[in-house]
Amino acid sequence: MGKIQDITGTTGVLGxxxxxxxHTMSPLIHNTISEEMGKDLRYLPFPVExxxxxxxxxxxxxxxxxxxxxxxxxxxVMGTLSEIDDAAKMIGAVNTLVRTERxxxxxxTDMPGLGxxxxxxxxxxxxxxxxILGAGGASRAACALALTEGAKEIxxxxxxxxxxxxxxAEMTEKAxxxxxxxxxxxxxxPLAASEYARVPRNPSIFIQCTALGLHEGDGLLIEDDNFYHxxxxxxxxxxxxxxTPFMRKLESFMIPCDNGLTMLLYQGIIAYELWTGVSVxxxxxxxxxxxxxxxxxxxxxxxxGYMGCGKSTVGKALAEARSMAFLDTDAMIEEAxxxxxxxxxxxxxxxxxxxxxxxxxxxxxxxxxxxxxxTGGGIVLRPENRRLLKEIGQVIWLSASPExxxxxxxxxxxxxxxxxxxxxxxxxxxxxxxxxxxxxYGAAADRVIHTDGREIAEIVKLISGE
Numbered sequence: 001m002g003k004i005q006d007i008t009g010t011t012g013v014l015g016x017x018x019x020x021x022x023h024t025m026s027p028l029i030h031n032t033i034s035e036e037m038g039k040d041l042r043y044l045p046f047p048v049e050x051x052x053x054x055x056x057x058x059x060x061x062x063x064x065x066x067x068x069x070x071x072x073x074x075x076x077v078m079g080t081l082s083e084i085d086d087a088a089k090m091i092g093a094v095n096t097l098v099r100t101e102r103x104x105x106x107x108x109t110d111m112p113g114l115g116x117x118x119x120x121x122x123x124x125x126x127x128x129x130x131x132i133l134g135a136g137g138a139s140r141a142a143c144a145l146a147l148t149e150g151a152k153e154i155x156x157x158x159x160x161x162x163x164x165x166x167x168x169a170e171m172t173e174k175a176x177x178x179x180x181x182x183x184x185x186x187x188x189x190p191l192a193a194s195e196y197a198r199v200p201r202n203p204s205i206f207i208q209c210t211a212l213g214l215h216e217g218d219g220l221l222i223e224d225d226n227f228y229h230x231x232x233x234x235x236x237x238x239x240x241x242x243x244t245p246f247m248r249k250l251e252s253f254m255i256p257c258d259n260g261l262t263m264l265l266y267q268g269i270i271a272y273e274l275w276t277g278v279s280v281x282x283x284x285x286x287x288x289x290x291x292x293x294x295x296x297x298x299x300x301x302x303x304x305g306y307m308g309c310g311k312s313t314v315g316k317a318l319a320e321a322r323s324m325a326f327l328d329t330d331a332m333i334e335e336a337x338x339x340x341x342x343x344x345x346x347x348x349x350x351x352x353x354x355x356x357x358x359x360x361x362x363x364x365x366x367x368x369x370x371x372x373x374x375t376g377g378g379i380v381l382r383p384e385n386r387r388l389l390k391e392i393g394q395v396i397w398l399s400a401s402p403e404x405x406x407x408x409x410x411x412x413x414x415x416x417x418x419x420x421x422x423x424x425x426x427x428x429x430x431x432x433x434x435x436x437x438x439x440x441y442g443a444a445a446d447r448v449i450h451t452d453g454r455e456i457a458e459i460v461k462l463i464s465g466e
Contacts, residue, residue, distance in 0.1 A: 007042060008040070010040060011040050011041065011042055012039075012041045012042070012065045013041070013042055013043075013044065013062075013063070013064045013065060014030055014041055014042070014043040014044075014064070014065055014067070014275060015043060015044045015045065015059070015064060015066075015067050015068070016043070016044075016046065016067065016068040016070060017046050017047075017048040017052065017055050017056075017059070017068070017069055017070070017073060017077075018047070018048060018068075018069060018070030018071055018072070018073055019047050019048060019049045019071070019072065019073075020047065021045035021046070021047050021070065022045070022047075024045050024070070025264060025292055025296075026043065026045070026068055027044065027045060028288070028291060028292060028295060029043075029264075029265065029268040029269070029272075029288055030043035030268060030271075030272055031043050032287070032288050032291060033269070033272055033280055033288060036284050036287070037278060037280070037284070039276065039278075041065070041276070046059075048073065052069075052073040052076050052077050052080065053076075053079070053080045056077060056080040056081075056097070056104060057080070059097075059104075060103060060104060064099070065099050065275055066096070066097060066098055066099055066104075066271070066274070066275035067096070067097040067104070068095055068097075068268075068271055069094055069095050069096070069097065074093035074094055074095055075092065075093050075094075077097070077106065078094050078106060080103075080104070081094065081097070081103060081104050081105060081106040082100060082102040082103030082104060082105060083100070083102075083103075083105040083106070084105070084106045085105065085106060085107040086178050087107065087108050087111050087144065088106050088108035089174065089178065090111075090144050090148075090171070090174045090178055091108045091110065091111060091140045091141060091144050092140065092170075092174070093108055093137070093140065094106035094107065094108055095107070095108050095109060095110060095267070095271075096108070096109050096270075096271040098274050098275060099275075107271070107274060108141070109266075109268075109270040109271050109274070110140075110141035110263070110267050111141040111144045111145045111148070112145075112267075112270050113141075113263045113264070113265075113267030113268075113269075113270055114141050114142060114145050114207075114235075114237075114263045114266075114267075115149070116262075116266040116269075116270070117235070117258070117260075117262035117263045117265070117266050118205075118235065120262060121233070121256070121258060123205060123233055123235075124149065125145065125146050125149040125150070125151045125205060126149050126150045126151070127150065127151070127152050128151050128203075128204070128205050129151070129152055129153045129155070129200065129202045129203065129204040130142075130146045130151045130153070130154045130204065130205050130206075130207065131155045131157065131199060131204045131205070131206045131207070131231070132146070132154060132155065132156045132157070132207050132209060133157055133158075133193075133206065133207070133208045133209060133210055133222070133246075134157075134158060134208070134209035134210035134211075134221065135156055135157075135158035135160075135163045135164040135166075135167045135168075135190070135209075136163075136209065136210065136211075138210075138211075138237050139156065139167060139209040140167070140171065142207040142209050142237075143156065143167065143168075143171045143188060144171060144175070146188075146207075147171065147172070147175045147188070148175070153187070153200075154187065154188045154189065155188075155189050155191060155199045156168050156188050156189065156190045156191065157191050157192070157193050157195075157196060157221065157222070158192065158193060158221075159192070159221070160192065161190060161192035161195070164190035164191060164192070165190040167188075167190070168188035168189070168190040171188060172187060172188055193221050193222055196222045196224065196227050199227075199230075201230055202230060203230060203232045204230050204231055204232065205231075205232060205233050205234075205235075206228070206231045206233070206234040206235070206250070207234075207235050207237070208221075208234065208235065208236040208237060208238070208244070208246040209237050211238070212238075212244075212245060212246070213236065213238040213241065213244030213245050214238055214240070218245055219245060220245050225249075225253075228249050228250060228253060228255070229253060231250055231253075231255050231257075232255070233255065233256050233257065234246060234250045234255060234256075234257035234258075235257065235258055235259075235260070235263075236257065236258070236259050236260055237260040237263060238259060238260055239259040239260040239261040239263075239264060239296070240259075240296055242259060242293075242296070242297045243259070244259060247259060261289065261293065261296070262289065264292070265285065265288060265289050265292060266285070269285060269288075283366075286366040286367075287365065287366050289366075290365065290366050290367060290368070293369040294369055294370075294393070297369055298324065298370030299370070299393050299394060300368050300369070300370070300371045300372070300373060300392050300393025300394070301315075301318060301324075301371075301373070301393055301394055301396060301463065302373045302375060302389050302392050302393045302395045302396065303315050303372065303373065303374045303375060303396055303398055304375050304379065304380055304389065304395060304396070304397050304398070304441060304444055304445065305377065305397055305398035305399060305400070305441065306400065306405060306433065306434055306437060306441075307377040307409055308405045308408035308409035309398040309399065309400045309405065309408075309451055310398055310400070310408075310451055310456070310459070311328075311375065311398055312328055312374045313456060314374075314398060314451075314456055314459050314463075315328070315373070315374040316372075317456050317457070317459075317460050318372050318460045318463055318464070319371075319372040321460050321464065322372075322464065324370050324371055324372050325370060325372070326371070326372050326373075327364070327368070327371055327372070327373045327374070328373075328374045329357060329360050329361070329364075329373065329374065329375045329376055329379065330374075330375075330376045332360055333353070333356050333357070333360060336356075336360075337356070341353065341376075344356070354378070354381070354382060357375075357376060357378075357379050357382075357385060358382060358384060358385055358388070361379070361385055361388040361389065361392065362388060364388075364392050365388050365391045365392050368392055368393070371393075373393070375389070377437075378437070380437065380440040380441055380443070380444040381437065381440055385444075386440065386443055386444040389444050390444065390446070394447070395444050395445050395446045395447075396445065396446065396447045396448075396449060396463055397441045397442070397444070397445035397447070397448045397449070398449055398451050398459070399441070399448055399449065399450050399451065400450075400451050400452055401452050402427065402430050402431040402434055404451070404452045405430050405434065406423075406426065406427050406430055409430075447463075449462050449463065
């Protein structure tokens with residue numbers, strides 16, 4: 001099967017309806033999964049301003065396999081469906097439509113998406129005291145999850161108590177109705193934010209569901225430090241910025257916390273699994289998450305080139321200039337192996353070292369965000385590595401002439417591939433290796449910057465496009 005870019009007459013269509021949809025992350029999630037899993041599917045956003053009924057009927061008749069639904073249609077769309085899942089009934093909103101013979105069936109993947117995001121961190125709500133901040137639409141998934149997972153107590157705090165009371169009564173009633181004769185596995189205690197002192201001082205899982213954090217200068221629903229001391233873990237449904245005011249508060253007390261990007265990821269993954277019947281592996285989920293983080297929080301620069309071209313020096317200067325992290329793959333391997341590159345070459349051989357480089361790149365492809373990465377001189381030799389480098393970020397080949405390279409490295413005794421009896425032999429080796437490796441550097445690179453005669457600051461500006 002061709003890659004997802006190859007659209008044919010058999011390509012299946014998935015999509016998103018709502019307004020606005022221009023900045024959605026959903027195509028990145030679903031198209032990445034389809035490409036990685038070899039599925040001939042394409043996900044597209046469709047702006048729908050008003051007539052959601054006509055849009056859903058049209059989509060069904062056009063053969064669209066499945067749809068996500070976002071604001072403002074999550075509730076209105078329920079009247080167009082052939083069937084509605086229990087979780088969606090409980091939350092009172094649908095965000096995923098799955099094609100059936102009688103029409104689309106509606107699901108809400110926000111609640112299980114949040115559940116899977118917490119499970120990823122090893123967090124269970126069963127038997128826990130749960131504190132939910134905010135009583136808006138986003139709080140419904142958190143309340144539903146806490147009820148269905150059997151939280152011991154659920155404290156719902158909002159600026160206005162009336163709204164908290166309304167949501168608590170509605171969610172409890174729906175949970176009881178879905179449970180039939182069984183009692184709902186938990187109750188929601190509504191409070192005004194000003195009544196926060198009424199929450200028992202027990203270890204708690206905090207879930208922040210307000211919009212606070214979306215805008216510069218936002219504060220917290222509750223400012224009192226003592227209130228947050230009871231948190232064992234905190235999850236903020238806001239995911240941009242990467243670190244919200246709520247998260248900064250918990251981090252100041254060394255309390256683990258996360259933003260809502262993993263919930264966004266997993267609600268999408270669950271939708272994809274409903275549409276296709278496949279299970280998305282954890283390794284692919286990690287890869288998709290990394291791409292989402294890079295889209296939101298910053299891409300990576302990957303510096304390649306022959307030894308002595310200035311990757312580490314330039315990389316550190318670039319990272320400082322752009323407030324990015326800096327990593328060096330050689331240094332990371334030395335730390336992991338607890339020995340020098342020279343010792344690895346001597347004791348295990350070059351091929352073993354190249355294997356270590358490949359494994360390091362796989363790790364970085366799933367974790368590096370807003371980072372400058374300096375790589376070893378021979379990392380481009382493997383085709384798999386060239387693919388991984390491009391997957392990690394923008395690959396920049398720092399090129400230097402043989403003469404300049406010799407001037408920079410001739411006194412360096414830490415490079416096993418440059419061991420030579422004389423300077424003339426070293427010059428010949430450098431020229432030969434540059435000639436042999438040049439095509440691999442070129443194949444891996446998105447950009448080439450010639451470093452001869454250039455100061456570090458000038459190279460940094462060229463990379464930054466200044």
